[in-house]
Amino acid sequence: MPTFPLTLAVITRNEAGSIARCLDSVPFAAEKLVVDSGSEDDTVAIAQAHGARVVHQDWLGFGAQRNFATTQCAHDWILVLDADEYLSPALAAELQQRLPALMAGDAPAAYLRRRTIYMGRPMRWYRPSVGEKLARLYHRGRARWSDARVHESLRFDGAAPTLRAPFDHANNPTxxxxxxxxxxxxxxxxxxxxxxxxxxxxxxxxxxxxxxxxxxxxxxxxxxxxxxxxxxxxxxxxxxxxxxxxxxxxxxxxxxxxxxxxxxxxxxxxx
Incomplete structure (x- = not known):
């Protein structure tokens, strides 16, 4: 599969049960970066086995940790996922079609839609769980994460397109x-x-x-x-x-x- 000058960036700590699925869902990323804050399980070894470069950084808070990850990426365009998130096949195919035009343009970011898997199956109606729009794909020279310890957001100016297909969030297994x-x-x-x-x-x-x-x-x-x-x-x-x-x-x-x-x-x- 052809790759794009794109870094998949994931922040982790003790995510051995989910990190492989996350990394494997983005086969077209030229780089996969995991910023780990001190896992005591097999997260680092599994990430490396699935093609990721792992960097250690003590925990700074969500916003600051994501901004640190941004500085470690080899490419300007960055896709951010949490370890318990992964691209659906439909979104992976849509990204491969739309990335060339997006990267050639001047958009600062793009919105992805997130679908939540809760208690083992997707939510069907609850609005934040069936199509929540999140800015997760961005150019690091045009966007930056807020410094909030939690509930951080990507800050940028200008219009950003929204992709149609969802990515999945295996939300809180219990x-x-x-x-x-x-x-x-x-x-x-x-x-x-x-x-x-x-x-x-x-x-x-x-x-x-x-x-x-x-x-x-x-x-x-x-x-x-x-x-x-x-x-x-x-x-x-x-x-x-x-x-x-x-x-x-x-x-x-x-x-x-x-x-x-x-x-x-x-x-x-x-x-």
């Missing part, structure tokens, strides 16, 4: 995986709020939970996916509420920041 992720993401988001001096507004907490649940369950059509949709909406609402509670604790009891960091590190969920 509910325990999801709950651990909620703890980790909430901690990172609250640290960002703390750095920015965000006001504490605990009076909003009950409304935040209710509005988040209604938004996902009704307006984003999660209810059409049955009990899986209910679980997604409930988890999203609980995350929105927990962030406010945890941030209140950080501000009112500053010693809890270091104490929680130690606990999360002990259980290997601090990255």
């Amino acid at each position: 509910l325990p995986h999801k709950q651990l992720k909620v703890l980790r993401y909430a901690e990172l988001k609250c640290r960002d709020w703390l750095d920015k001096g965000k006001p504490v507004r605990m009076w909003q907490a009950p409304f935040v939970y209710l509005l988040a649940f209604v938004k996902d369950y009704l307006f984003r059509l999660a209810f059409l996916d049955g009990w899986r949709g209910f679980l997604i909406a409930q988890t999203a609402a609980s995350y929105a509420l927990y962030k406010r509670m945890r941030y209140y604790e950080m501000v009112s009891h500053p010693e809890s920041v270091a104490s929680a960091a130690d606990l999360l590190h002990q259980h290997d969920i601090d990255r």
Whole structure:
């Protein structure tokens, strides 16, 4: 298969179960780069066996880690996937058709659509899981990741095309995986709020939970996916509420920041 002057960039830590599928889904990338932050499983060996160049970088936060990865790429055009994401055959074929024109033009980036695999099968109706648009393909001279510790985004000026076929996200293989992720993401988001001096507004907490649940369950059509949709909406609402509670604790009891960091590190969920 012909290759393109494109780098597939993946950031990892303990992703031995998924990294091979991710890397193998992009056979047309001239370079595959894995930036690993200290895996203790076989992630590095598996990545190398599947054609990736592996670079170690201690964890900087999602935005900063992706910006570091950008500096390590051999090519200006970069495709970013998480280790639990992979291109569908349809998207791989579409990219091979459209990459020459995209690379020859002046677009800063392109949007891809993400389809979520949840509890072993694709979501059918929940809007963020059946066609979420994410800027994941970009020219590093025209775009840059935000420096957020979590929920980072690609920043660029100008119009960006959207590809039609989706890529897949094997999202949180079990509910325990999801709950651990909620703890980790909430901690990172609250640290960002703390750095920015965000006001504490605990009076909003009950409304935040209710509005988040209604938004996902009704307006984003999660209810059409049955009990899986209910679980997604409930988890999203609980995350929105927990962030406010945890941030209140950080501000009112500053010693809890270091104490929680130690606990999360002990259980290997601090990255």
